[in-house]
Amino acid sequence: MPELPFTLLNKGLFRIVDAAVYGQQDQGISPGGAQDRFSYESGQTLLGHNRQHSFCLECVLAPRLQTRLPLTLVLTGAPHQASVTTPNGEKQTLAMNTVSHFPAGSVIHMTERTKGFRLYIHWSEQKQPQTLTVFDAEDACRQWFDPQGRIRLLRGPEYTGLKSPQQLTQTYWRIDSKSNDMGLRLSQGNKQLNYSDPEMVSVPVNDGTVQLTPAGPIILMRQRQTVGGYPRIAQVIDVDIDRLAQFAPEQIIRFTWSTMEEARALQQLKHKTIDALYCTSQQI
Amino acid sequence: MWTQYELGESCLVWSLGQGLERAFVERVLHVYTTLKNTPAFLDMGVCDIVPTYTDIALYLTDAADTDTIITSMNAFLHSLPEKPSLTAGTLHRLNVCYDGIDLASVAQICGIDQHTLIALHTAPEYMVAMVGFRPHFPYLLGLDERLSVPRRESPRLRVPAGAVAIGGAQTGIYPCESPGGWHIIASAHVSDLATLQPGDRVQFIQTEQSS
DSSP: OOOOSEEEEEOOEEEEEOOOOOSOGGGTOOOOOOSSHHHHHHHHHHTTOSSOOOOEEEEEEOOEEEESSOEEEEEEESOEEEEEEOTTSOEEEOOTTBOEEEOTTOEEEEEEESSOSOEEEEEESSOOSSSOOBOOHHHHHHTTSOTTOOEEEEEOTTGGGBSOTHHHHHSOEEEOTTOOSSEEEEEBTBBOOOBSOOOOOOEEOOTTEEEEETTEEEEEOTTOOSEEOSOEEEEEOHHHHHHHTTOOTTOEEOEEEOOHHHHHHHHHHHHHHHHHHHHHHHHO | OOEEEESSTTEEEEEOOSSSOHHHHHHHHHHHHHHHTOHHHHTTTEEEEEEOSSEEEEEEOTTOOHHHHHHHHHHHHHHSOSSOOOOOOOEEEEEEEOOOTTHHHHHHHHTSOHHHHHHHHHSSOEEEEEEOSSTTOEEEEOOOGGGOBOOOSSOEEEEOTTEEEEEBTEEEEOSSOEEEOSEEEEEEOGGGSTTOOTTOEEEEEEESSOO
């Protein structure tokens, strides 16, 4: 873990995250990385890091920070009201998805988030040549998010074992408070999804795999296990895994079915947006 | 024969069989070791190859050419002989102390004494069928049928790191403290687990000292 270039004036609740690391899943080590990859990648790209990503803070409860060095900062993810007080007492607003530079000793305050769940604080010790690159992340995400806010699913390998598959998409699901970075546990009150034959050996899983456990469905997130022995009834499409990372426990979600074709096209849109953002950040 | 399916946009899986059978495991491990040692295959955009008892998963990079990978993999599977010869993996001799909290109860369920249990558990050369669900957790194949006991009805909230345990027809070693439903019969050194690869072989050597 890196030494942070901040003093924590208030600890908040955060994790230091990096890009996902592949190549070790056969050792039982999942790729991990930031839960909301788009927010992570767009922040890193705004800082001018192209595929050479570095650490950032993934905050569920934003800390109060004081910079120990002159730093370039970017906030992405869940929108927060943020401001910075520089050592000479000057107070500035710190807008989301905006590149700004601050001297050492600046204090960053964040009030409660206005929506979403995870805030990403990115930094660089390199001073950007200009202070402003604004990126409208919400507008960008509108290209690939479902307009009705639903999470889109593909059928999982064990989908056919579901006794009433329509129950998945016809009713709302609550994200249980016992959810964590490994997985989101879903519940529907006392109602259960019934499955014909749950006996199986451990098989591969992926980010976004929906497993049906005896306690209900669980959506595997970035810090998931690498194999699992529960029926994989569905698979969340890539762009919507990022969206799920912005749901807080106790929130309600709804599913709808998608197709592999649609999923791939939306994923492409997301990648193109990051590529275009990199080009923009280099032109300034 | 095999079936092929996807787990989202970034993961292709081939299923080579159903159920826990040594023949499927050996086939999967043969495919796994061959692919791992074929740079041209990895260069097509495969960033992870994960073997399990029956299925083998290929995780793809954003730049991967999915159609070419599917075609190449299918051609490779077609070319496999009925019983591919699996190159013997590295043999790891692990020192374990049979001091597990469930040793007596497992012996009782199996209807044997503890000495026999230990003799039966140390006799085979196990195969690392896969490593997962947690980092470095080896699923070992080759447990003597007489030691097969159903998982505990209620899983323990805390199984210590290094616990050697039996769950059904499988035996494994917990690399870190975690919840678990297997029966704990012994303890091993966690540091011995980091180098275990799918396809490797494991033999347990009984020691008196607890790790």
